Amino acid sequence: MNGPIEERRQHYLNVNYGLKSWLLTTDHKRIAWLYLIVVTFFFFVGGLFATLIRLELLTPQGDLVQAETYNKLFTMHGVTMIFFFLIPSIPAVLGNFLIPLMIGARDLAFPRLNLASWYIYILGGLFTLAAAAAGGVDTGWTFYTPYSSIYSNTHVALTVIGIFITGFSSILTGLNFIVTIHTMRAPGMTWFRLPLFVWAHYATSIIFILGTPVIAITLALVALERLFGLGIFNPELGGDPLLFQHLFWFYSHPAVYIMILPGMGVISELITCFSRKRVFGYDFIAFSSLAMFVSGQSVYASMIFSLLSMLVAIPSAIKVFNWTATLYKGSISFDAPMLYALGFIGLFTIGGLTGLFLATLGVDVHVHDTYFVIAHFHYIMVGSAVMAYLGGIHFWWPKMTGRKYPEPLARLAAVIIFLGFNLTFFPQFVLGYLGMPRRYHVYPPEFQVLNVMSTAGASILALGYVLPLAYLIWSLRYGAVAGMNAWKARGLEWQTPSPPPTDNFDVTPVVLQEAYAYDVDEPEVIYASEKAAHV
């Protein structure tokens, strides 16, 4: 209850107050909040660009904005959403908050590096916002040469410098996660007792550290080419514009796994908790994450790419079947996080299956660079990744804040988002096969009805996103007080008070059972609370 006893307990939020205690914190939980605020800001900035795009596409003519403005809008939408929302969101917010808690550690391996990562992210964001304020960039988020390196007269260099800087934030976060997971697990927390959320972030971190440096140097070369006229990608000087594409996609194809693997980790946690069962096929889900990291690497040669894209679909399919099987003979409740998780499974299935269309060479020739591609990746990035993010935020909200959000409103928002999403993006599959190319400011009139449907869906989707923003903020002050384990879940993070103390655990826990031990009732059998000496 909201009594005085609760208020007196010290935890990471009330241990000290003031702006300086937040801006100079090294507590991974506070850093997660810092990320949460900025990531939410960028989400709505990217969403604003999307709104303007969908409004323009209500009519076949270009009557809302000029062509160059439209091109800037879709570019900035992509850049903001991918580099400043999707890539950091789950790892830097939920990963940062939960990984030490889930493995029984007091913090990440390098707390000051963690704070530095946030400041680097801010700095990169400022550069990119400056580019937007100065007039924006119109190359598409893919920055294909020679348009980006020679022809475009928008703020390319400023934008790529911003992305370059932000990349280091990801690299350092990935480094921190890898070292933490390797060296700081609590006694008894063996690799195969780790929650799948941790496995997912481990695989993601490997992609962070191997892939991000390549895109960093690629974008740096584009900036240098623009500023000094080098000629590396300029066919007039003997350069090869396709070299840029190979270098770019060497990162960006694995990057899409950066954007989805953490979400899959969240879903594993939600499905198990809300069906009260161990996950079906733990080993398969864990290894499929690593398999996805490996097969996402190569982009050379259409045939190899096609085959590898097909092969990466297999681990994804395995995951979907495993999550569904986890529901079998479970005890299922339909709280908001579960609604997001179930929605994820459905939308990810559709997104993944449509990926096969794109991987199949004969069909890809027709649908490549059309709205079919746009629909496919939004099913994965919005229908899946964003839903996983929201599901995770709701699930761990009581742990992070000590408060519950209003459950009926949250369920309503989840349903609105699911319906709005489908109405927005399903018509785009049809548009794509019909032949509507992507990045089109104007389009032939026969495509209008489907575009209007899509925009109608987008307005519903926007409403769905605004609701959680409102009630989550409301709950900070007025939400019901949550206990230590609001969902009766398993996992070390639920064995410490909500909100946790600064050092996470008053006493180092010892793990005695497998992950997701939902069949065992007594927590004492699952975790001992004797302090055990490390080695």
Place this chain on the structure above:
Amino acid sequence: MSDFPAIHAHQFDDAAQQHEASWLGMWVFLATEVMFFGGMFLGYLLYRTTYPQAFASASNHLDLWLGTINTAVLICSSFTMALAVRAAQIGQKRPIIIFLVLTIVLGAVFLGIKFTEYHVKFEEHLVPGSAFAYDGPLGSSAEIFFSFYFAMTGMHALHMIIGLGLLTTLVVKTARGRFSVSYNTPVELVGLYWHFVDIVWIFLFPLLYLVGRHLR
């Protein structure tokens, strides 16, 4: 491995865990550096196979003597760095400082020679951009060579400058008695970093300076 004192950062259980984490962290960081330079090496190799004659011709404009001297200087600096790490492991404060300072001096010599080379290239109009002038029909492909030359050696030089900063910090910390037999991880890790920067140069030197130079 020598035993560790009780002092360690609060997130770690003990000094051994802290050492393990720091060591792993540096290796993971070096992996990212390999990928970073790797992108440039890949681009360089692709263009070299496309324009072998232009690259050979452009490479001959680089000063082979200065490049060779620099390679020797850098290898020596790795040696002095290794000696500094060794001295730290046996807890001898004065040799640590001497060897670190020697490493810094050698690193500075390298950078001095490098910037001399850059200056000469500037005078010869071989810096890519609007002032680039190369006689012979292979001009534009040669410009690509020099783009990679400056990008790769420039990035390497930047890493060396950062390394010099790290070494200076180590000298100050050693002078203040921060390191001992039981705690010298920073020296060890900066050593790893310095060796890595050296290895990058070992690859850069033949690829950039020794294209098509046969003993006649």
Place this chain on the structure above:
Amino acid sequence: MSTLGFPLFPEQASTMAPRVDQLYYFLFGVSVFFATLILILIVTFAVKYRRRSDDERPRPISGNLGLEILWTLVPLSLTLVMFVWGARLYFITFYPPSDALEINVVAKQWMWKAQHAEGRAEIDELHIPTGRPVKLIMTSQDVIHDFFVPAFRVKNDVLPGRYTTLWFEATKPGAYRLFCSQYCGTQHSGMIGYIIALEPAEFQAWLSGGATAVSMATAGENLFQKLGCVSCHAPNDTGRGPSLVGLLGKAVRLQSGASVIADEDYIRESILNPQAKIVAGYQPIMPTFKGLISEDGIMQIIAYLKSLKREEGAQVKK
């Protein structure tokens, strides 16, 4: 048009279209099957196993190797079928038939320029005959574009600095939309037009209808004279440069010892960057024509050289 008044599926107007659509239907069927299966399972499990009391303790089921193998192998086999089927279709789209009618296309921001061998030139429109394979040889004057005809189910990138090809065979007359589908700058969505497919007889009529059109080969020959190529490239290797008769498709020995097959890209490169590949036994004295000749001009010269091969085949030197 569907009964709704707006289209839901593109029309089929090429030999490739039904084949692509067939594979598409297969993928669609597999997708509907699995999506429906997952949906039914989720709904069924959610209803049947909904929580009825707070102290339910479900029996743990940690896995079933047989099921894991099943749902690994079944998707794997299906994707392999998709891969092989798709790859075979892709091979067909990649290699044009040898008897295809060749048309040259130059893309620039923001228009399509097409030139027929017989001389007629078009902008943002391309007239073609039905019932005959047509091969487009394309290049860009500036950035990367993409030539896309939904009704034919074909597209390919159009790159600066080299040639790419695209082929199709139209099956029925009509006007079919042409789109640029690689973002290329401000008026990317304005870079559209039509493919006009005509019955062969009508196409011939259209072809000869252009006012005093000079064939590409003739225009190329004029350029060959005007730019002075003829002064070095005499037909029987008596000049300072090698003979160009029968060059297309021939293997050429280079000074470096390597050997290349002379294709359109090779000729284009030799005109713009002659020092890149010097033929063995010749001096590197050919000047560059960069800035002196347009992409259209290069295509005309190539057409002229191709005509040499056809006319003087009997006199080709070994």
